[in-house]
Amino acid sequence: MAYKPFDLTGKVALVTGGNGGIGLGMADAMAQAGADIVIWGTNAEKNAIAEAKLKVHGVKVLAQKIDVADEHAVSAGFVEAVGKMGRVDTVVANAGIGGGAKSFAEFDTATYRRVLSVNLDGVFFTFREACKHMVARAAEGDTGGSLVAISSLSALDGAARNEAYASTKGAVISMIRAIAVEHARYGVRANAILPGWIATDMTAGAQGNDKFNDAVIKRVPVRRWGEPEDFGGMAVYLASDASKFHTGDSFLIDGGYAIF
Numbered sequence: 001m002a003y004k005p006f007d008l009t010g011k012v013a014l015v016t017g018g019n020g021g022i023g024l025g026m027a028d029a030m031a032q033a034g035a036d037i038v039i040w041g042t043n044a045e046k047n048a049i050a051e052a053k054l055k056v057h058g059v060k061v062l063a064q065k066i067d068v069a070d071e072h073a074v075s076a077g078f079v080e081a082v083g084k085m086g087r088v089d090t091v092v093a094n095a096g097i098g099g100g101a102k103s104f105a106e107f108d109t110a111t112y113r114r115v116l117s118v119n120l121d122g123v124f125f126t127f128r129e130a131c132k133h134m135v136a137r138a139a140e141g142d143t144g145g146s147l148v149a150i151s152s153l154s155a156l157d158g159a160a161r162n163e164a165y166a167s168t169k170g171a172v173i174s175m176i177r178a179i180a181v182e183h184a185r186y187g188v189r190a191n192a193i194l195p196g197w198i199a200t201d202m203t204a205g206a207q208g209n210d211k212f213n214d215a216v217i218k219r220v221p222v223r224r225w226g227e228p229e230d231f232g233g234m235a236v237y238l239a240s241d242a243s244k245f246h247t248g249d250s251f252l253i254d255g256g257y258a259i260f
Helices: 021-032 044-055 071-085 109-139 163-186 201-207 210-215 228-239
Strands: 012-016 036-041 061-065 090-093 145-150 188-195 250-253
Touching: 012 021, 012 071, 012 109, 021 036, 021 044, 021 090, 021 228, 036 044, 036 071, 044 061, 061 071, 071 109, 090 109, 090 228, 109 145, 109 163, 109 188, 145 163, 145 228, 163 188, 188 228, 201 210, 228 250
Parallel strands: 012 036, 012 090, 036 061, 090 145, 145 188, 188 250
Antiparallel strands: none
């Protein structure tokens, strides 16, 4: 018999950027554990494909076309999700974009602003709506909830020519800690996940670069690129009652890269 606290039946999880990569890997695992799923993404075709994949697990799935950088779209989207699903128990703020430059001196302001708008503002807007919902539920005696921010190894290591991206990923860790402290009284916990080198669309260029693979991936003790499904177990844990006393933490999932 499976460990009962890991059973997500009756829970609803919302994953931004849930139509691919790490987001879809986490959504798929939570669906397998019994959770109903809401996915947000800006590509309608990818949303539809992801929705079909998740429905195979026999759970209810809602796909919404939402740009997390749009404050009003986030607010309206969250209201719609709660209206159609009844509640939201877990929110994974995974949507993010890259954006670098040949050098920091050549980093253009437009790219900087765009990266911050998605990777930092988007997390802020999403979690603010989630906290409104969870605090309101708690006032009615229905405490609990889990917020998960997808940060990055770049929040810890020096990410040359990627100062904007790294800045956002460091900032969301601080945001998570603040939310965790403020919302613990409502039974709401908040944690961050820091992926290392993961095979997703964002890293497609590096995956096919022999020089990069030789210099970087050979340094990963596990000796491979991470895969989206490598985040499934952590997603289920953080969405489940098994983690109800675990908050304000940061989980580094990088195959041992940071310690080698």
